[in-house]
Amino acid sequence: MADPAALLRDMVRIRCVEEELADLYRDEQEMRTPVHFSVGQEAAAVGVCAALREDDLVYTGHRSHAAYLAKGGDLPAMVAELYGKETGCARGRGGSVHLTDRAAGFAGSAAILGEMISVATGAAWALRRQGSRQVVVTFFGDGAAEEGVFHESLNFAAVHRAPVVYVCENNAYSISSPIAARQPADGSVTARARAFGITAERVDGNDVAAVHAAARRAVAACRAGQGPAFLELDTYRWREHVGPGHDTGVDRPREEVESWLERCPVRRAADALRPGAPDVEERLAAWDEEFRDETRLAVAAAKAAPFPAVDRLTDGAYGSPVHAS
Amino acid sequence: MGRTLTYWQAIAEATVQCMEADPAVVVVGQNVDDAKGSYGTTRAAYERFGAARVVDTPNSENAVAGICIGAADQGLRPLVVHTRADFMFLAMDALINLGSKWRYMYGDQGGVPVVMRGVVGRGWGQGATHSQSLHSVFGHFPGLYVAAPASPADAKGLLISALRADTPVVLMENRSLYATEGEVPEEPYTVPFGKGRVARPGADVTVVAASLMVHEALRAAELLAGQGVDVEVVDVRSVRPLDEDVICSSAARTGRVVIADTSWARYGFSAEVAAVIAEHVPHALRAPVRRVTPPDCPAPVSWPLEEAFHPGAQKIADACLELVGGDRSAVPALAGVDAGFIGPY
Numbered sequence: 001m002a003d004p005a006a007l008l009r010d011m012v013r014i015r016c017v018e019e020e021l022a023d024l025y026r027d028e029q030e031m032r033t034p035v036h037f038s039v040g041q042e043a044a045a046v047g048v049c050a051a052l053r054e055d056d057l058v059y060t061g062h063r064s065h066a067a068y069l070a071k072g073g074d075l076p077a078m079v080a081e082l083y084g085k086e087t088g089c090a091r092g093r094g095g096s097v098h099l100t101d102r103a104a105g106f107a108g109s110a111a112i113l114g115e116m117i118s119v120a121t122g123a124a125w126a127l128r129r130q131g132s133r134q135v136v137v138t139f140f141g142d143g144a145a146e147e148g149v150f151h152e153s154l155n156f157a158a159v160h161r162a163p164v165v166y167v168c169e170n171n172a173y174s175i176s177s178p179i180a181a182r183q184p185a186d187g188s189v190t191a192r193a194r195a196f197g198i199t200a201e202r203v204d205g206n207d208v209a210a211v212h213a214a215a216r217r218a219v220a221a222c223r224a225g226q227g228p229a230f231l232e233l234d235t236y237r238w239r240e241h242v243g244p245g246h247d248t249g250v251d252r253p254r255e256e257v258e259s260w261l262e263r264c265p266v267r268r269a270a271d272a273l274r275p276g277a278p279d280v281e282e283r284l285a286a287w288d289e290e291f292r293d294e295t296r297l298a299v300a301a302a303k304a305a306p307f308p309a310v311d312r313l314t315d316g317a318y319g320s321p322v323h324a325s
Numbered sequence: 326m327g328r329t330l331t332y333w334q335a336i337a338e339a340t341v342q343c344m345e346a347d348p349a350v351v352v353v354g355q356n357v358d359d360a361k362g363s364y365g366t367t368r369a370a371y372e373r374f375g376a377a378r379v380v381d382t383p384n385s386e387n388a389v390a391g392i393c394i395g396a397a398d399q400g401l402r403p404l405v406v407h408t409r410a411d412f413m414f415l416a417m418d419a420l421i422n423l424g425s426k427w428r429y430m431y432g433d434q435g436g437v438p439v440v441m442r443g444v445v446g447r448g449w450g451q452g453a454t455h456s457q458s459l460h461s462v463f464g465h466f467p468g469l470y471v472a473a474p475a476s477p478a479d480a481k482g483l484l485i486s487a488l489r490a491d492t493p494v495v496l497m498e499n500r501s502l503y504a505t506e507g508e509v510p511e512e513p514y515t516v517p518f519g520k521g522r523v524a525r526p527g528a529d530v531t532v533v534a535a536s537l538m539v540h541e542a543l544r545a546a547e548l549l550a551g552q553g554v555d556v557e558v559v560d561v562r563s564v565r566p567l568d569e570d571v572i573c574s575s576a577a578r579t580g581r582v583v584i585a586d587t588s589w590a591r592y593g594f595s596a597e598v599a600a601v602i603a604e605h606v607p608h609a610l611r612a613p614v615r616r617v618t619p620p621d622c623p624a625p626v627s628w629p630l631e632e633a634f635h636p637g638a639q640k641i642a643d644a645c646l647e648l649v650g651g652d653r654s655a656v657p658a659l660a661g662v663d664a665g666f667i668g669p670y
Contacts, residue, residue, distance in 0.1 A: 033450025033626045084450060084627030092627030095452045111454045112412060113384050146383035147415070174384055176359035182383040250360050307629045317622040 001216070002050040005277065007208045008269040009287055010050070011042040014066045015266055016291035017075065021065075021082065022244035024299060031082040033095035038066035040206075040238035043265035044169045045070035047211025048137060048231070051219045057107045057123055059116040060139040062097045063169070063237075064109030067139050073101035075294065080302040087305040093316065114140065114147035117166065121153040124164035124227065135222045137165045143174030145189045146182060154228070158196040163222035165215070166193065166230045169205060175241040176251035193230035205233025206265040209272065236260035330509040332502045335477035336366040336442075339484040340404065341373055342513045347402060350488055352379045353393060354406035363406050364444065364503055386412050390419035390439070394427070397437040402488055410443030410497060411454050413463075424493045425468035440487040440494045445587065447501050447537070447635060453623035458586070460535065461593035463495040464564040470518045472563040473497040475539035477507040479562055482516030489515065499537040499587065519566030523575065527557030530581040530645045533572055533598050535561050538585040538617075544638035545645060552656055554649055564594055572598060573605045580611035581648040585641050590618040615644040 018037045025031045038045065041063070049058065049070035058071045068078055074089065081088030082096055090098050097111035107123065110116050120138030127134045144150060145168055157164055168189045172179045183189075193200040199221060203214045211233055218229035238261065240247040248257045274280050330338065344350045352367050358381045362368025371379040382389050386407070393403035407413050413420075420441065428436040446456040464471045470492050474480040480498065487494035524539055525546050532542040539560040546556035559575050561568055576582050582602060584595040595616040602614060617636045625631055639658065646653055 032628045032631075033452065034455070081626075084630075086627075088627075090626075092630065093453075093623075093625045095450050095626035097454070098452065098626075111452075112415070143384040146385045148385065148387045175356045176361070177356050177381050181381050308625070308627050310629055310633045313625065313630050313633050314620045314622040 002212055004209060004269065004273055005283070007046055007050055007212060008266070008273060010046040010070060011208060011266050011269060012284060012287045013291045013294075014042045014045065014069050015039065016288055017069060017295045018065060020292055020295040020299070021079070022239065025082075026244040030303075032084060033082060034242050035065075035082065035096040035244070036063040036242050037239050037244065038063050038237070040260065040264070041169055041171060041235045042066055043208035043211050043269070044167065044205050044233045044235055045139065047208045048139075048165070048167055048215040050212055051215035052105070052135065052137065055105060056134050056219070057105050057120075057136045058139070059107050059120040059123065059136065060109040061113065061116055061141060061144055062109065062111045063141065064097065064099050068099045068101065068106050068109070071101075071106040072104035073099065073106045074104065076298040076301050077101065079295070079298040080305055083302040083305075084307060085302055085305040086308045087302070092308045114144040114149040116140065117144065117147075118149050118153045120164050121157045121162055124157065124162035125160050128161065128163055128225075133223055135163050135165060135219050135227070137167055139167045139169060141174070142168060142170040142172065142179050142183070142189060145192070151192070154193060154196045154198060154230075157228040158198050161225065161227055163225070163227040165218045165222055166228065168230070168232045170232055170234050171237045173237070173241070173252065176247065188232065190230065190232040193232075198228050198230045199226075200230035200232065202232040202234070205235035206263050206268060208265055208269050235265075236263070327508045328511060329506045330477050332477045332480050332498070332505050332507075333365045335481040335509045336484055336498070337369040338509070339481040339513070340367065340370045343485055343488040344370055344374055344378060346513065347488065349400055350378070350402045350404060351396075352404050352406065353382055353389065355382055355384060355408070357381055357406050363408050364500070367406060386415035387418060390416035390441075391423065393439045394419055394424050394437045397439050398427075403439050404488060405439060405441045407441065407443045409455050410445050410459050411457050413441065413443050413459060416441065420469075420493065420495075421466050425466045427468075428492070429468060436491045437493060438491050440484075440496065442496045442498060445497055445499045447499060447587070448631065450626040450628065450631060451624070452626040456624045458497060458499070458536070458588040460495070460497040460564045461586070461588040463497075464594060464597070468493070469565060470494040470563065471497070471565040472518060473499075473536035474562060475502070475524070475534075475536050475560050477505065477509045479516050481509055482514055483518070483562065485513055486515040486518060490518070494518075497536060501537050502540070505540070516562065518563045519568055520563070521559055521561040521568035521571035523557060523571065524560040525556070525558040527555040527579065529555040529579055530583060530648050531557045531559055531575040531579045532583045532585055532641055532645065533559045533561065533575075534585040535564060535594065537587055538636070538641075541636070541638040542585055542641050545641035548638065548642050548656060549645055549651075552646075552651060554645060554651055556645055561598075567597065567601065569601050569605060572601055576602050577606045577609040580609050582610070582614045583617060583641060583644045583648065584614060585617040585636060587636065588618065589621065590616045591621070593618065612648045615648060617641050617644050
């Protein structure tokens with residue numbers, strides 16, 4: 001089991017990074033690429049990724065920052081990517097929705113809903129065929145679970161026992177559309193996964209300890225060749241779908257947003273820790289300072305870094321040519 | 326001067342007018358019912374007709390395309406909205422393998438008049454999978470009408486035509502056009518598919534374009550007018566059917582052709598226009614045709630790369646000058662049409 005304080009610390013880090021970046025994004029207008037913040041959903045990424053080995057792999061949808069950081073993705077490279085710099089994790093070509101850090105096992109994120117559900121399935125299939133013990137995790141939202149590719153991928157994974165953990169971060173909204181308008185009231189994403197014979201758990205996604213415990217079970221099953229596994233994590237995004245703003249009172253009822261703010265995953269983990277760690281507030285304050293400083297350093301480095309050279313615009317569209325033999 | 330509307334307002338008005346005239350018209354798509362209302366284009370329809378006829382859907386583009394084909398087969402006229410055209414790749418199986426072929430392969434016993442609107446992103450680092458212009462892709466398939474209106478008036482007239490047609494239609498709308506204004510008649514009217522227009526007459530060189538590139542071509546033309554180069558701008562309006570006459574007669578008049586497009590050159594709209602000219606008026610050309618398109622790579626995010634990637638007035642002006650043997654150094658630099666745009670979106 002991961003140390004509860006370490007889980008809390010990782011969540012605080014992601015919270016600080018994203019809040020700093022959101023403010024800068026809004027105020028500077030220099031990160032010129034659409035961003036989807038995970039503020040409020042940190043427990044999902046942290047709880048799951050803490051159950052992984054370094055060589056396990058993560059593929060995500062568009063809301064990717066939290067999983068990237070939780071899996072150990074390089075922060076300065078992520079920030080530089082948002083600023084469109086050559087030092088970015090995708091060399092400024094991909095932006096926030098196409099993050100990647102292969103060395104950290106964050107294979108990639110993608111903008112079109114549900115795509116990475118199938119890609120992660122294929123990665124897991126390939127690893128199993130090659131005798132690897134690595135496990136693949138894919139994060140996606142409740143919206144992506146409506147795509148055909150979700151059902152097709154789960155079916156394939158179940159047949160081939162692919163070692164993939166499907167993590168549905170159910171934040172109850174697809175942009176502004178509530179889940180009740182999109183999915184049957186008496187169904188659940190978990191029930192659909194179970195229909196394929198996949199072991200599935202529905203967990204409070206703002207309870208990092210519960211998420212982590214469930215993720216450990218899922219990952220262990222996959223590692224033992226009993227995959228795939230499925231987790232549905234109920235959570236809530238604090239900000240609007242895309243960008244640094246808030247849609248409270250516009251797309252989502254104020255009382256609903258506020259009820260979720262009270263269920264803050266960071267605050268809950270801190271409260272849980274307090275009986276054994278009376279200094280938790282001091283620690284939180286210190287982490288807050290540490291991670292905001294870390295983010296500011298990454299921002300400064302990103303700003304100082306060069307943009308890609310315009311004469312390299314088309315480089316990288318193709319690999320090496322195949323010569324006649 | 327008549328009444329002016331923005332591009333998005335023209336679409337919103339056409340939608341409401343078609344829904345008033347034809348109870349079979351329904352608007353279908355993700356978040357079409359929310360406060361933003363597909364950049365405003367579906368908001369008026371939702372306020373007027375409510376959720377019964379402006380239907381928010383699950384994120385299921387493939388099934389929704391098929392569902393709308395089935396609904397069209399049984400008498401509805403679905404207007405499907407994709408606020409990012411790139412998601413239409415998920416709808417392509419149903420739209421191409423069934424929708425476009427339905428009438429023909431079932432022996433011409435009726436069509437499935439689904440209308441799909443796709444919004445093309447541009448700028449603000451929307452990158453590889455949120456800024457693709459798909460009119461060339463959809464234009465490849467017989468059985469579809471494909472249009473890419475440049476003006477508010479055409480956006481309205483072509484949408485009304487689409488919702489009265491008995492053929493499936495794809496309408497590509499560049500997001501950068503949404504705030505542009507133009508004269509738009511209040512009453513419902515149609516702009517026929519396959520009928521282009523001369524957006525600006527000129528004698529020296531023809532620029533053939535659609536959608537956003539019509540505006541870029543007009544800006545280039547204005548710039549070059551100051552240099553004594555008289556540019557004609559042809560707005561094809563529809564990609565399929567394609568108005569060969571307006572293209573060829575202009576090419577025959579000027580003898581020099583630049584084709585400007587937001588989709589890639591290979592196998593694209595620009596290739597098709599060049600082929601039409603080569604087939605019909607090859608001897609009219611006094612110089613080889615020039616294409617102004619994105620380079621052969623996906624759209625980058627980093628803004629200096631993005632600026633270099635997207636074709637615009639400057640590149641069109643350069644291509645025109647090259648054809649007439651003009652002096653580039655005499656021409657002042659142009660800002661992109663997106664200059665001053667503040668994200669995010």
